[in-house]
Amino acid sequence: MGKIQAPLVGAEPYEVIVTGSTTVNLHNLVATFFQPTSERNKILADELNFPSDIYALKSQLRIHGLDPDENLVFVKSRDGRLLEEEDIISKMTEDVALIILPGVLYRSGQLLDMALLTKEAHNRGIAIGFDCSHSVGAVPHYFSQWDVDFAFWCNYKYLNNGPGGTAGLYVNKKHFAKEIGLAGWWGYRKDKQFDMVPEFERAESAGAWQIGTINMLSSAPLEGSLRMYEEAGIEHLRVKSLKATSYLIYLIDELLPEEKYGYKIGTPRQPERRGGHVALEHDEALRINAALKKRGVMPDFRYPNVIRLAPVPLYVSFHEIWKLVQHLKEIVDTKEYEKFAKKSAPVA
Numbered sequence: 001m002g003k004i005q006a007p008l009v010g011a012e013p014y015e016v017i018v019t020g021s022t023t024v025n026l027h028n029l030v031a032t033f034f035q036p037t038s039e040r041n042k043i044l045a046d047e048l049n050f051p052s053d054i055y056a057l058k059s060q061l062r063i064h065g066l067d068p069d070e071n072l073v074f075v076k077s078r079d080g081r082l083l084e085e086e087d088i089i090s091k092m093t094e095d096v097a098l099i100i101l102p103g104v105l106y107r108s109g110q111l112l113d114m115a116l117l118t119k120e121a122h123n124r125g126i127a128i129g130f131d132c133s134h135s136v137g138a139v140p141h142y143f144s145q146w147d148v149d150f151a152f153w154c155n156y157k158y159l160n161n162g163p164g165g166t167a168g169l170y171v172n173k174k175h176f177a178k179e180i181g182l183a184g185w186w187g188y189r190k191d192k193q194f195d196m197v198p199e200f201e202r203a204e205s206a207g208a209w210q211i212g213t214i215n216m217l218s219s220a221p222l223e224g225s226l227r228m229y230e231e232a233g234i235e236h237l238r239v240k241s242l243k244a245t246s247y248l249i250y251l252i253d254e255l256l257p258e259e260k261y262g263y264k265i266g267t268p269r270q271p272e273r274r275g276g277h278v279a280l281e282h283d284e285a286l287r288i289n290a291a292l293k294k295r296g297v298m299p300d301f302r303y304p305n306v307i308r309l310a311p312v313p314l315y316v317s318f319h320e321i322w323k324l325v326q327h328l329k330e331i332v333d334t335k336e337y338e339k340f341a342k343k344s345a346p347v348a
């Protein structure tokens with residue numbers, strides 16, 4: 001299935017594999033790519049990254065006997081929403097061995113300049129990998145052209161695979177000779193996997209980073225979804241997605257002035273810095289989110305004040321975006337949100 005997913009990330013078919021879950025894939029790749037030395041022993045990440053990634057990175061450092069407080073370096077955000085590429089680059093110091101960053105930030109929807117960051121990391125001899133959970137299926141990637149070292153993502157956002165659906169990973173072919181950090185029989189050369197030989201002989205592809213049997217039931221529907229993406233083409237979907245998020249931002253600006261309605265856009269306004277969702281901030285985000293759900297909209301709340309709105313280009317129409325903004329207006333006009341508890345559900 002990596003073959004059908006490869007065009008979504010701009011990679012060779014054998015550089016992509018569907019396997020594991022996002023966090024497990026991160027562990028797996030860091031176990032391979034993080035080989036600290038006395039000179040280079042730090043991992044660079046950002047303070048806005050998805051917490052699971054941070055937990056994984058800290059535990060990987062501990063496995064190497066390193067102290068996460070010392071060896072995990074964070075790029076700080078200037079405003080709590082966005083990251084500036086120049087701030088990230090300034091943290092690429094000589095002691096950094098590995099960089100892990102998001103492609104699109106899960107909360108604000110900011111798209112990072114992965115090409116520039118990869119180039120700057122490589123200029124300093126640092127390997128770089130991206131968590132593309134919020135960018136895969138939303139924006140085109142050109143991993144081969146950018147020369148990214150590796151990437152990992154979940155397939156359950158834009159790619160419709162449902163929560164916990166089998167995830168994906170990419171490894172640049174130049175790294176195929178590397179020793180696999182977490183080996184398993186599904187990483188064995190595919191033509192001989194069932195020969196059951198105790199000596200590990202790695203697959204000559206990203207398939208070497210598979211560990212055990214993949215979940216067939218959760219992988220099968222992904223194929224159907226990927227076929228639709230193949231037919232539509234990610235470049236076309238990006239064009240519609242940018243029109244959709246621009247239209248949504250325009251309607252919010254025009255119809256819901258901040259002084260009256262209290263809504264604020266937390267996503268970059270420059271289209272080239274935007275992924276596929278809009279982060280709408282409001283002091284009552286939690287309860288407005290609940291009211292939207294009651295009205296049949298599928299938003300997503302992120303603590304403390306963000307409603308994520310993703311007008312997914314494959315199936316959300318411009319009319320639905322207009323209707324969404326009417327809901328946002330009415331919910332505040334009538335104070336409908338006051339009917340909902342100020343308590344978040346365990347799953348957003």
Ligand SMILES: Cc1ncc(COP(=O)(O)O)c(C=O)c1O
Pocket residue numbers: 021022023024050052053102106131133134154164167
């Ligand atoms: C950006 C990001 N990274 C990592 C994860 C963790 O995914 P998983 O539960 O598949 O490990 C998620 C889950 O939603 C995510 O959004």
